Amino acid sequence: MKDIATPSRTNEILKKYGFTFKKSLGQNFLIDPNILTSIVRYAELDDKKGAIEIGPGIGALTEHLARTAKKVVAFEIDQRLLPILDETLAPYDNVEVLNQDVLKADLKNVLEEQFAGIEDIMVVANLPYYVTTPILMKLLEEELPLEGIVVMLQKEVGDRISAKPGTKSYGSLSVAIQYYSEPETVMTVPKTVFNPQPNVDSSVIRLKMRKTPPVELDDSAYFFTVVRACFGQRRKTILNNLTNNLEDGKKYKKEIEEALQSTNIDPKRRGETLTIEEFALLSNTLKRTIG
Ligand code: SAM
Helix, strand or coil, X not given: CCCCCCHHHHHHHHHHHCCCCCHHHCCCEECCHHHHHHHHHXXXXXXXXXXXXXXXXXXXXXXXXXXXXCEEEEECCCHHHHHHHHHHCCCCCCEEEECCCHHHCCHHHHHHHHCCCCCCEEEXXXXXXXXXXXXXXXHHHXXXXXXXXXXXXXXXXXXXXXXXXXXXXXXXXXHHHXXXXXXXXXXXXXXXXXXCCCCCCEEEEEEEECCCCCCCCCCHHHHHHHHHHHCCCCCCCHHHHHHHHCCCCCCCXXXXXXXXXXXXXXXXXXXXXXXXXXXXXXXXXXXXXXX
């Protein structure tokens, strides 16, 4: 049997079930088996590891994962795909499809129940682009016992995730993702490998989970508040952004200036030049005075 992702088999399946794509669910299916082979290779799976997939579609990536990993659990929100997946994934007895919105799923529980006895679990997916950031932040913030994440996403978001300080793409998303993981872009992908073709270019990124955070934080929620405040208006200085965007920032202007001075951060710098270490130092200092 040909791979699901070959254009001819995908067309056959879509036709047989009369399936119509829902743009609102980010349904752009992969129709290039070579890309799938590469994604799975970057995930470094083997027959002892588990894989979580988000949005299996008609099973194109799922079957590659099923051939490589010990077990695959796939979250699919679109009920119309369930009978299709029943048929396309019938040859694999190590796949569980859950008809759930991944954003509402109790992932800790699913991991415990579905992957008992499996230590290394990777998330591997061609993400629905309308919810890329919330999905990634959920996976990271819930501090799940994951080895890593390999996902296809919009190139522009991938660039922001792995951006370094001082670059145009660097922002609060870069800091948040880099706090929890070490990201790298492993592939850029042309639009032609999808059906239907998306409007934007895509890339595949790999996030390696950090075992320990890269910086010590007195209060991680406050750290992210300070980071978001510093990136509030990109053209403004950090002093302006902190006074404008922190709660009671204007009232505490003097304390903010003192915090910047004591941490050796020039108040005229822009948020996009601060390293994660500088954000940590600044938020720990501000927390002690005004946080
Ligand atoms: N994995 C397939 C492929 O590569 O051909 C399909 C990928 S397609 C970009 C995204 C998939 O995610 C669709 O099947 C869509 O129905 C599903 N999806 C969208 N939002 C979802 C959500 N919140 N939770 C779970 N699945 C979702």
